[in-house]
Structure formats: C-alpha cells, structure tokens
Amino acid sequence: MIVGLRGVIEDLQATFLELNVGGVIYGLGVSINTSAKLSEQRNSGAMVLVYCTQIIREDSHLLFGFADRIERLSFERLIKINGVGPKVALAILSTYTPQEFAEILQNKDIVALQRVPGIGAKGAGKIMVDLAGFFDGLIAQKDSPNIAHNETKEAVSALESLGFKSADIASVLKAMDTKNMQVAQIVKEALKLLGKNKIS
Incomplete structure (x- = not known):
C-alpha cells in the first residue's frame, strides 16, 4: 500500500498531479486546495x-x-459513506478545506454542502448524519493544525476500521486528554473506554 510519495513535480493541473519519484512518474488525483499548495512548492524546484x-x-x-x-483522513472517511465516491470526496475537499468542512458539519449547514458539485439535499443530509462527531476539535485547529491533532484523527480512523461508530469514538475522545499522546496510546486508552461503555 502506498501511503506517501516524495518527489519532483513533473506536471500539475487543478485536480491532477504527475510526480517523479526516482524516475518513476506517478499520476495522482488531487483536490484544488492541494494543487494550490503544491503549486507554491513547485516554484522552488x-x-x-x-x-x-x-x-x-x-x-x-x-x-x-x-x-x-x-x-487525507477527511477523504478516507468520506469515501466510506455509501454513495460518496472519490470524485465527490475530492469535490468536497476542493470546495472547502477540512476546517471549513468541519464548521459546515457543526453548523448543520446543508445549503453550503449542496454547493459542492454532485451533492443534493438527500446526499448532504446523509453526510451530516454519517460524519456527526468525526471532526470534533478540528475547528479549534483552523489556523494552526498540529501534530497532536493529526495523531488524534489517525486514531479515530484506526478505531473506525475496528468497527466503532464515529459518535461513540467522539464521545470517548472528549473524555480523554490526548495531548502529547501517540496514536497507539490514544487507540489503546480509547478501546478501554469503548469496552466499558459496551459492557454497561
């Protein structure tokens, strides 16, 4: 599984990137927001x-x-929703940054979500329900997302892969102090709390 690539930009379009990694050129779909960030780095060579x-x-x-x-975590969570494929997920992340998207979910702003190409009222409502609690804490990181927060989001992704619901995970994480904790530590402690909740 490829989880990251480091290389030189061969070609960059609004939603597509060609990256030269040691002589092998990879083609990747990207959001407009990612394309804009990479464009700034491309100029430096x-x-x-x-x-x-x-x-x-x-x-x-x-x-x-x-x-x-x-x-990336936002994209991976979005494509888990029935009816939301990579194309729609990229459209969301091209229209809004993850932080802006988190605010839309928190405010239950269905109208804003419907501005994304390919999303109607029904689809917007489903996304709102499925992602309830997933972006908790992201709004506070709007201006300066940090490593600790990234690790919390990775822990959420790991817990979801184990079959736990987003709302249950969010509830447990609110009761935890995840500052300075590694991903494995967050997952381990969350599993203990999720297990207790299940028993009760």
Whole structure:
C-alpha cells in the first residue's frame, strides 16, 4: 500500500498531479486546495511530500494525493459513506478545506454542502448524519493544525476500521486528554473506554 510519495513535480493541473519519484512518474488525483499548495512548492524546484490513498479495483488502480494528513483522513472517511465516491470526496475537499468542512458539519449547514458539485439535499443530509462527531476539535485547529491533532484523527480512523461508530469514538475522545499522546496510546486508552461503555 502506498501511503506517501516524495518527489519532483513533473506536471500539475487543478485536480491532477504527475510526480517523479526516482524516475518513476506517478499520476495522482488531487483536490484544488492541494494543487494550490503544491503549486507554491513547485516554484522552488524542491522535492515535495504528498500523502496518499490508494484504491485498488478490479479494473483500475487509483492513487490520490494530499498536501497534509488531515485532508487525507477527511477523504478516507468520506469515501466510506455509501454513495460518496472519490470524485465527490475530492469535490468536497476542493470546495472547502477540512476546517471549513468541519464548521459546515457543526453548523448543520446543508445549503453550503449542496454547493459542492454532485451533492443534493438527500446526499448532504446523509453526510451530516454519517460524519456527526468525526471532526470534533478540528475547528479549534483552523489556523494552526498540529501534530497532536493529526495523531488524534489517525486514531479515530484506526478505531473506525475496528468497527466503532464515529459518535461513540467522539464521545470517548472528549473524555480523554490526548495531548502529547501517540496514536497507539490514544487507540489503546480509547478501546478501554469503548469496552466499558459496551459492557454497561
């Protein structure tokens, strides 16, 4: 599984990136926001780091790139929602940054979500319900997302992969002090609390 690539930008378009990694050129779908960030780095001619999500299907292998972990985690959570594929997920992350998207969810602003191409009233409502609690804490990081927050989001993703619901995970994390904790520590402590809640 490819989770990240470091290389030189060969070509950069609004929603597509060609990245030269040691002579091998990878094609990645990107959001407009990521494209804008990479464009700034491209001018310096330096190597860039792109976080990746790989989707393997019978008829295709798809690769998507992100400028930061928060956007990648947002994308990976979005495509878990029934009816939201990579195209719609990228459209959301092209229209709004993860922080702006978090505010929309918190405010239950369905009208703002419907501004994203490919999302109607029904789809917007489903996204609101499915992502309830997932972005808790992200709004506070609007101006300066930090490593600790990234690790919390990675822990959330790990817990979801184990089958726990977003709302239950968010409730448990609110009761924890995750500052200075590594991903493994957050997951371990959260599992203890989630286990207690299940028993009770």
